[in-house]
Amino acid sequence: MEPPRIELSSDTQTRPTAGMREAMANAEVGDEQRGEDPTVNALCARMAELMGKEAAVFLPSGTMANQIAFLVHCRPGDEILAEERYHVINLEGAGAAALAGAFVRPISAPRGIFTAEQLEARIRKPRRETPRPRVVTIEQTVNFGSGAIWPVEAIHEVAAVARRHGLLMHMDGARLLNAAVASGVSAASYCEAFDSVWLDLSKGLGCPVGAVLAGSEPFISEAWVWKQRLGGAMRQAGVLAAAGLYALAHHVERMTEDHDNARLFAERIAGLPGVHVAEPIETNIVLFDINGMTAEALVNALAAKGIRLDAIDTQRLRAVTHLDVNRAQVEEAAAAVAEIMGG
Structure with a gap:
């Protein structure tokens, strides 16, 4: 089948630019599993700083980033609250249920952006017969909300409700930098209220593969355990991480x-x-x-x-x-x- 001349189906269809390919070819590499790949380490440090978090881990895909976050945050029987059109509900093969044993409870909201009041109404009161609410997740930007941007104020209002109920906050930040560039609000400001957040390299940034998951040092330490279990640990992954570093330098603005x-x-x-x-x-x-x-x-x-x-x-x-x-x-x-x- 001939590839289309004009590809508008997804921003995942980008191809590495000549400059990105050169950066990948010249990347310094080492054993990523042992923490010895300098280019991967540089990417993770840069991404942690960008998102305002203590540490980060390089992963093959954004779906793996979401699933690892849920595996770290949840126990079987826990509940994740997410808007009904989000990727974690519709496009990840029911991974939260299959892997973490967690139930995803949908919230219905215009453009995928729910209010603090809507979240409050969906959080169950503690009962032994019902799932235990554990995580609130948002998507930035909202894919099936026409790329809608979650305002910082709305995020903090939702986070205040989550904290009052003892819940964790997770951001599916696949297109986080699209939001930052369009709004003028820094990525770190968008991420401040979250316990975990990830950014996709293979969408607007134009890399061929990869995502970076960020959070606290203890969270990332546990994320590494699940990365290993799921087969996400890599070897000389600097050739891939170099694309991410190139994209951060050339493809954001x-x-x-x-x-x-x-x-x-x-x-x-x-x-x-x-x-x-x-x-x-x-x-x-x-x-x-x-x-x-x-x-x-x-x-x-x-x-x-x-x-x-x-x-x-x-x-x-x-x-x-x-x-x-x-x-x-x-x-x-x-x-x-x-x-x-x-x-």
Whole structure:
């Protein structure tokens, strides 16, 4: 199958730039399991500082980061509270239940951002017959909330409720830097209220693989135990960590281009017949609904033109901008949607 000319299905589809490949090829390496890979160590130190935490660990994926956090935080029978559209509920193979024996209780909120009052209403009173609330998790940005940004004030209000009930706070920070760049709020400020947080390298930062999980020294020590158990420990992983260090130096501020391109795409399709842009665009994700044809039919019609979007359900689609898509390509994709939809 030929790859699409214009890839808008996900920011995970980025390819390493020439500069990133050079940094990977020249990386100094050692045994990561023994703590002897200098490039991995440098990445973890940089990420811990970025997120305002004591320590960090390099992992193969963000899903592993979420699952390790839950394995450290929870015992079987514990409950995790998360908004119903989050990755941990829908796209991780029920990992919290399968691995940690934890139950995820959903909260329903506009754009995936719940209030302190909504959280309070979902926290169970202690009873021996019910799951034990243990962790509150948020997603930054909210993938299926059109890349919505959790405001710092809302985070602290939710965290205050969690602390009052003795609960831990975990952030799925896959697109944390998109939020930081778009809002001007530092990543560390967003992370302050959390016991654990991770940042994805393979989305907006454009790396081929990897995530970094951060927290306290004791938390990361326990995370390493689970990393080993799950097969996440690596050897000469500096070739991968070098991509992360390169991205932090070169790919952060440029995310504003992705956000501008997402808004451009949304503006171009918003007035088309049968097209409704679902929610405001804050970062690099556009969700839109269509009438008159199915989302799958539109995806297939676009694919025939070398353009790939993602069908979320029967009528909703997602377009995600990233460093491999420029303004001209976004304009071409929007024009193709207009042609197919009869605009």
